[in-house]
Amino acid sequence: MNLLEKVYIWLSMSDLPVKKLYEFALSFDNIEDLWEINSYTPEVMKYFDGQEFQDFVNLRDGGGFDKLIENIEQAKVNYITINDPRYPQCLLQLSQPPLILYYKGNIDLLNSRKFSIVGSRVCTRYGVEQAQRFGHDMSKAGFTIVSGLAEGIDGNSHVGVLKAKGKTIGVLAGGLNYIFPAINVELARDIAEKGGLIISEKAPDVQPKSFSFIQRNRLISALSEGVLVVEAGAHSGTIHTVNFSLDLGKSVFALPGNCNSKQSEGTNALIKEFYSCCVTNPEEIISALDEIYDAQNPNESQKQKIEKVDISFRLSPDEKAIVEFLQIEDKHFDELVENLKINSKKLIGLLTTMEIRGLIKKLPGNYYQIGDKI
Numbered sequence: 001m002n003l004l005e006k007v008y009i010w011l012s013m014s015d016l017p018v019k020k021l022y023e024f025a026l027s028f029d030n031i032e033d034l035w036e037i038n039s040y041t042p043e044v045m046k047y048f049d050g051q052e053f054q055d056f057v058n059l060r061d062g063g064g065f066d067k068l069i070e071n072i073e074q075a076k077v078n079y080i081t082i083n084d085p086r087y088p089q090c091l092l093q094l095s096q097p098p099l100i101l102y103y104k105g106n107i108d109l110l111n112s113r114k115f116s117i118v119g120s121r122v123c124t125r126y127g128v129e130q131a132q133r134f135g136h137d138m139s140k141a142g143f144t145i146v147s148g149l150a151e152g153i154d155g156n157s158h159v160g161v162l163k164a165k166g167k168t169i170g171v172l173a174g175g176l177n178y179i180f181p182a183i184n185v186e187l188a189r190d191i192a193e194k195g196g197l198i199i200s201e202k203a204p205d206v207q208p209k210s211f212s213f214i215q216r217n218r219l220i221s222a223l224s225e226g227v228l229v230v231e232a233g234a235h236s237g238t239i240h241t242v243n244f245s246l247d248l249g250k251s252v253f254a255l256p257g258n259c260n261s262k263q264s265e266g267t268n269a270l271i272k273e274f275y276s277c278c279v280t281n282p283e284e285i286i287s288a289l290d291e292i293y294d295a296q297n298p299n300e301s302q303k304q305k306i307e308k309v310d311i312s313f314r315l316s317p318d319e320k321a322i323v324e325f326l327q328i329e330d331k332h333f334d335e336l337v338e339n340l341k342i343n344s345k346k347l348i349g350l351l352t353t354m355e356i357r358g359l360i361k362k363l364p365g366n367y368y369q370i371g372d373k374i
Contacts, residue, residue, distance in 0.1 A: 001069070003032045008034070008081055008100040009068065013059045013203040018215050022096040026352055029362060035060075041133055068203060077176075077204060078103050082356055086110065091222050092316075092357075093248050095349035098219065099356065100199035102176055105192035109167055113287065115143040116224040116245075118217075118238050119153025124263050127153055127231035130255055132160030134228060137282035139166025143289075146171060146224050148216060149188060149198070151181050153230045153238075162190060169223065172200040173216040174208030217241040218301075225289050226251030228279070232266030239266060251288060253279045318342060318350055319359070323370065326360060330369040365367045 011021050024047040028034050040053050045360050050103065051236070059065060070076045079102045080086050088110040091097045101110075106348035116137055119127060135145050145152040145161045149170035161168040170191055172179070176198060179185045187282055192198050201219065202212070220228060221244035229252070232238040254277050257264025266292065271278045321340050325331060333351075337344050351368060354360045360371045 001072070002228075003035055004083075005081055005100075005105075006069075007031055007034050010060050010065065010070075010202065012100050012102070012201060013058055013064065013068070013206065015202070015206050015209055015212075016052065016056070017211055018096050018201070020101075022352070023047060025099075026355070029364070031356070036355075039216055049140050049180075064205070068205075071204075078107070080107065082353075083358065088223065090114075090224075091219070092353050094218060095220050095352070095354055097222075101199050101201055101230065102204060103197060103199045104165070104176060104188075105197035106198065106230045109144050109197045110171055110223070111292070112144045112167065113142065114146050114169065114224045115285070116146040116220050116227040116241070117153070117157035117230060118147055118155075118220065118227060118230055118241050120233055120236045120238060120266075121150050121152040122263065123152040123156075123231045123343055124258075124261060127263060128156045131230045132163065134230065134255075134282050134285075135160025135168070136164040136166070138285065139168065140162045141286050142280065143286075144169055146220055148173070148213075149179065150218060151185055151190075152184065153232075155184050155187060157230070158187060158191060158196075160206035161196075162194060165194075167196055169199065170199065171219050171223070172202075172208075173212035173218055175202045175204040175206040176199065176200050178207050178366055180208055200202060213237055214240050216317065218244045221245040221248055221250060224250065225293065226253060226285070229267050229270060229313045230251045230255050230257065231257055231263045233262050234265040234269065242270065251275050251285075251292065252297045253288075255279060264274075312356075318346075318356060322354065323359065326368060330363060330367050333366045333368070336368065 011025060014021055025031050025034055034314050035152045040050060044053055077328060079100055081100050082097060086107055115138055118130060118330060131153045139161040144167045145157055146169045149155060149172060158168050158170060166189055166291055172189055179188045190196050217240045223242050227245045228240055229238055229242060243254055254270040255265050256271055256278055260266060325340060337347055339370045358371045361369050363369055
């Protein structure tokens with residue numbers, strides 16, 4: 001285990017928001033330097049109050065870190081980092097992709113074709129039946145079904161997959177040792193033992209907070225080609241998943257529900273706003289996704305015969321443009337914005353991800369240069 005992996009593990013042990021931890025880590029020219037920090041400096045004050053910082057340092061220096069490392073070395077805890085070739089490229093679309101993913105089960109599912117089924121925790125019998133139906137049929141069609149292992153629609157979509165003897169991924173808001181709700185502990189065990197996968201970006205003993213579920217929802221959206229909302233109230237947290245999916249350019253589908261049911265207010269509102277997202281059977285979704293997939297992967301059958309390239313070196317069009325521009329000479333952030341015509345917010349996310357992957361380096365004065373892996 002190298003020093004960078006230790007830093008990733010340390011960060012994952014904190015229950016603070018991912019965005020705060022990410023920004024703090026990227027404030028260092030070399031993320032590995034974070035390991036040596038002990039003093040509550042003015043720079044640190046920008047990200048933590050005094051108690052937060054002390055708690056964060058204690059995570060590294062207390063017995064919990066050493067115990068976690070011991071469990072990892074004894075193969076009791078499995079993980080991959082953002083630098084691992086098995087890390088799914090789809091997560092790199094996020095402005096703050098997970099630096100580390102802990103898992104139980106079949107890690108290869110992260111690079112299969114995936115589709116999300118989500119909805120409210122409080123659902124009707126209709127919602128239960130449809131979640132299981134779509135989970136069952138979509139998995140039979142070859143999709144790995146992704147959901148949040150929550151009570152209600154999420155849990156029942158997983159159940160439908162297991163009934164079909166298919167593959168499913170449960171994405172947790174907290175660590176692997178904190179299945180929420182507890183009623184789904186046995187379901188999580190079944191998923192992992194029957195060829196599925198349970199993942200979390202948090203260390204095993206981190207308890208979820210209210211904002212953790214929104215952080216979790218961004219992963220569900222990024223992992224999947226699209227998302228189906230089976231049943232959701234007007235103010236359901238499921239709408240966060242929908243918004244993340246729309247921001248990422250993913251396909252969004254909604255199942256119409258009883259117009260008198262509060263559990264369907266959110267889904268029916270989605271259909272009003274995006275009428276083309278309305279579906280009533282799995283075949284409609286499968287057809288739509290296959291059409292998009294075939295257009296994006298015209299030579300997929302031929303590609304499968306070719307040895308796969310290390311995923312950490314695959315570049316999106318924007319990333320390729322950044323690399324080509326920096327190969328000429330080191331460039332200032334403002335030059336990148338001006339010449340590449342990428343808006344500053346998106347560019348910050350791209351540069352952050354590329355720096356973590358070792359594709360570029362950030363220099364003093366907000367300059368960037370080609371990294372060691374190019």
